[in-house]
Amino acid sequence: MGYIPEHLLENLRNYKYRGADKSLVSRYVLNPFWNWFVTLWPLSVAPNTITLTGLCIIIFNFATLIYYDPLYLVERDGYHEPPHWVYFTWGIGLFLYQTLDAIDGKQARRTGMAGPLGEMFDHGCDALNTTLGCLLANRALGLGRSWWTVASQIATLANFYLTTWEEYHTGVLFLGYFSGPVEGILMIVVIYFITGIFGPSIWENKIWTVLHLEHVSYLKKVPNIPLNKALIVFAIIGLAVNIFHSYLNVRQASRSSFGRPRQNSSYPPLVLLMPFVASTAIQIAWLSHPEYNNSYILHSASFVPFVLAWGFQFAHQVGRMILAHVTSAPFPLFDWIWIWSIIGAVDANLPHLIGRSPIFQTSPRHTAYVVWATLIISMLAYARFVTLVIRDITNYLGIACFTVRKKDEHGVWKSAQPEAKML
Template sequence: MGFVSERALQNLHKYAYKGVDKSPLSKYVLNPFWTWFVTLWPLWVAPNTITLSGLSIVFLNFATLFFYDPAYLAEKGGVVMPNWVYFSCSIGLFLYQTFDAIDGKQARRTGMAGPLGEMFDHGCDAMNTTLEVIMASQALNLGRSWWTVASQIATLANFYLTTWEEYHTGQLFLGAFSGPVEGILIIAAIYAISGVYGMLTFLRLTNVPVVKELPDLPLNDAFMVFGAFGVAYNLQSSYRNVRQAMLASGKSTTQPLLLLLPFVVSAGIQVFWLTHPHYNNSAIINSPLFVPFLCAWGLQFAHQVGRMILAHVTSSPFPWWDWMWVWSLVGAVDANLPMLVDRAPIIQTSETNRAIIVYLTLAVSFAAYGRFCTLVINDITNFMGIACFTVRKKDKDGNWQESVPSSAPEDKKKS
């Protein structure tokens, strides 16, 4: 027991997952499919193995896309992606959603449901968020642009809001239209359309059949407008649920709003770094460093929300501070020295040095998040006497036992 305190670990016994999904699509179409699909998995497959398998598919899609477009230039640089790459991204994202939906069902089938599963699930979701932003922006032909940065901010904000809401209300709330359900299917559809028409630059809303009187916008611009409305809706929806929970418990309804500031601060630091003057005719947003920068940002965000989820399942104080802010702030201030004090950067003095600091930031962010995941998994599995990737539990004598006997009837295997 090193990373997580003994008191916090004791609170794991009080944890119980609560979720609300009001999506008609999920209830009447997807959930019956998920209920059937989970039966295809043997009971010896651990739920976290299913979750990690889904994320591995996304990593494969990500690697494939950058094999063909390593500089993230798309058609602007003369790179034309094979259509099958977009189709594979569409299928991969749908599979990720499916695997992400059935891991909880598998946990109940095998008697492995618990706080570790929620943390592992949310951790994979947090990493997938940035990967999908990068891939979807490529499919939408946004590429190295502030539109992609705006997409990153909006998508991470939605994830942060959901986690912030769950921390205060004690349950995961998915409305009639949510990112994990309809949002993912929309992105999968964008990949599929890109596979048919190429990147979405010229395909316009006015060409969409059935619906008339639409503004004459390209689908990529229309998607960005839709995303902005989505963030605004989720903000008021999440706060409404949090406010109701605070009123019911007799607590302040404004104090939770202060806990949105950590996201504002972290995102502000990243944007500040990206807005640095074009010293030596170079800028991160216009260079191949753009994608590594976004990946480092995504890993730091995953670390941030991972600590929020840990605080939720252990009934611990909300994490206000993340030490990775200092690292990124140093890089941002250094890059902006020409604007702040009219002098050249101290560290990022050349394109080579800038590349070194960006890739070093990526490495440090990966190491920090990897360390967090490893320590938390070790502490929880040791405390609860469970394994992360096998369906096993420790008995009272400390010996490993199968969580569910393979010979047990199906109805007795469900918990």
């Protein structure tokens, strides 16, 4: 069984990528560098290979976190401080990821491999990087296992979901003057470097104290919170601004011929934001359950696998959204992969719901079993989704995922589509 209905396969040939990047940093600083950097790659290297290489760098960064801070993953209240040089490798790795994520589209244009497969592959890797990057950034900020890390995860995933929701309705991937893939990543790179120099404790300093504004009268009513928490607050404010601008773009597209308004959806665009709200509410319900026999997840060793399972479920969710975008299919309102987290959330909240103890999560060890099982199932489900989608697209279009198409006797790329992925 595949994820693409047979009657929608033809829409793959009609797919055209369109993007709009208003970032001044991208236009005047990074894009000239990216145009040069892509020329270093031979034409025999497939764009998806470059994309996957970038994701592998982030996975390596996460592996160094677990290696140098094993207590983050195995002990309830323990931490090991990684060597300061590790944070520099995270910064370099994230910058390389951003660079490779930017040039894979340019490589697709050079090799004639632009199309729906590249769109799916690129967004799929980005979705996984979102959660891994969130865990790394919050560890560098010294937030660790806390509600602040959860808030950061929600804000990060919400931005990604919002961008995908907007692209589904408008047919255009919008990046504003300040966007996560450009300025957001550069800010995190700077955070890694600062942490590498001063250590995570630097972010515990109060924001107004650092700015020498603690004596300003009109700021005394504003909490003087630590720098790391202030960054999360700013991210949430930025999310609110992005929601507003995305809504305006979708509204404009629905009232004009610009973009690609969805006629096959019987729901208003704002209603289609509810799947993210629902999936997030499920995770919060599980995290905020009444503590029973010290089985609380948030401050335990189960927190990291919990967030990773959340990330795989989110990647599956937005992956289906992107697939609906490239095949002009109806918007996916429900994702069966949530069932595992629903079971965990209901079981953990049984003391609150019906006044009885949980069925499965009766101890920290049993809670860890449920969380790890959810992670494994979510990871396998997403791997199955990726495998089947790649199979369906490559078989139908007659292309390969990691092999560059050849030119015919006239110098034209075989099976190449006229559109080109620009980002």
